[in-house]
Amino acid sequence: MFGQMPCSPVGQRSVAHLIDAQLGDASFLARLVQHGPTKSYLAEALKHLASQDADFARLVLAHAPSRAKPRAKTPPAPRKRRAPAKPTLAPRALLADFEDACPAPKAARVEADLAELPLASLSPQVASYLPLPAKLRLSNASRGSQRLMSLAGAWEPLVLDSNATRQLLTRLRQADPHGVLAPQHYPPPARPCWTELKDVTVELMEPDRLPREFSRASSMVSLVMDPIEELCRRLAAGCFAGARCLNISNIEVSRMDARFLELRLGAFKDFPRLILEQDGLDVSRYRLHACHRVHALPSKAEGEALAAQRFPRQQGMEYLLSPPEMVTESEALFLQEHRAMTKTGRSFRNPQHLWYVIPDQDVRQQYDVLRQKLATQASAALPS
Known part of the structure; x- marks a missing residue:
């Protein structure tokens, strides 16, 4: 600044x-x-x-208190001059x-x-310009700074890099391995006001690996073997419940594809719009963007166009895979949200990872419910 x-x-x-x-x-x-x-x-x-x-x-205007018209005051009576006050808290030099x-x-x-x-x-807006480590130090400095950092505006927007995410998830695993605590009672570095944040960005850590030497079970509780599953477990419990925009990067492809349908109607069920796509040039990682913005739902024709566009044709792969069959409106919504997937025959798969298959019946079963919910929200958002 x-x-x-x-x-x-x-x-x-x-x-x-x-x-x-x-x-x-x-x-x-x-x-x-x-x-x-x-x-x-x-x-x-x-x-x-x-x-x-x-x-x-x-x-600035949104966070500034409304000012009432000042009232005229009688001038105060002259007071006796006092001794000089104590030196200012900040060093004079x-x-x-x-x-x-x-x-x-x-x-x-x-x-x-x-x-x-x-x-x-x-x-709070001044404090929001500080990097996360400085905010954490400031929140433990004094009573005044603790009150300041208890306001959501001091953390907005919240950006957690991989190191901060490791610190957060590891601490939650140690203090609450079964996920019974409410987000307001999460231990530091989490803060109760994080449930009020509107813009949250998270870069997932690399998963912990099992140690080669023998370890007690108590020492392995804090290991985060599946970062996206651990984060989504906290999201489902209400962590970042007030987020209007949520961005997650460095998601392992294999773990996300295996649980995408479950997570879409679980941890991310309250977000009308969600996009999952390849994270940059790394085909082994996804990034996810979710927001509270109502949008038009795709039609069957749009879904068929997406399936045809993404159908793999390089290196003779079109001869090994069946062309996509009929695409329903619910499947079109799935293809719109999961941008790495395409339909081949009666199943969905990522052309970069052909060994994992999602049957189209499972997609329709989950997305029929989701599409109906989003259609209701879209109709309610239209002006009467």
């Missing part, structure tokens, strides 16, 4: 050095916003971003260097509602 402001190169280097030097102290941000000039600078920075990005401006290195710039003209936003209402 600081790098986007029009500071001098020397000022930018100084600020970057100061911030990097203080990020080891998890309470740095919480203490920094106590300082008046720094608070003013952050407010100007937020207004500058809002003037450049309409979406960010709407985000640091604050002086911070002011000299990056003075508050002039923000561009924005809406009147952005003119005098209290920084206290924007603190």
Whole structure:
């Protein structure tokens, strides 16, 4: 955020050095916003971003409390001058260097509602710019920072890389191997406010492997042998229940194909739209995108076109596989969601992994229910 402001190169280097030097102290941000000039600078920075990005401006306005018209107050009686207050929580040398290195710039003209936003209402948005490890350190720094990090806005959007996912799933396996805890009681690094997050991105870890040497059963409980199954078990229990957009990457093809029908009507049953496709150039990995956006359901003709388009024809494979038979509307929805699958004869398979087959009867049995549910939601969303 600081790098986007029009500071001098020397000022930018100084600020970057100061911030990097203080990020080891998890309470740095919480203490920094106590300082008046720094608070003013952050407010100007937020207004500058809002003037450049309409979406960010709407985000700021959405999280700012409504301000009532100020009432006239009688001037207070003069008070006796007190002794100087205690030194500020942030180091004075640091604050002086911070002011000299990056003075508050002039923000561009924005809406009147952005003119005098209290920084206290924007603190979660400021914290949301921190990387996940810094957020975790900040949440354990002090009571004030704990209250700040208990707000969903401080974690929005939540991005878990493979290391963070390993830490989360391993800790959940240790504390709750049978999945009986409610998400509000999950141990750290999970937070109760994660159930309120709207945008969640998860990169799955690589699965744990069994150790070659003998290990006790108690030491193997924490092993995550199937990351997508473990994550979906937590999703079904209500973890990330408020997510409007969920992205999962690095999913093993064999494990996802074996359980896709079950998971679609289980952990992902509340998402009207879902797309499962190859993760980049790696044919052994999938990525999944699920969101709460109602969309038009595909027709039989569209399903037949998808099946014909994906039918494998390289290296004489069309002579080994039967051409697709009739495609129903429910099967068309399946092909629209699972973009790596095609229909051959009376079964579905991934052309890159032909050994795993899903009978079309199983697809129709599950997707008839799903299509009926989505059709009801689509009709309810239409304006009357």
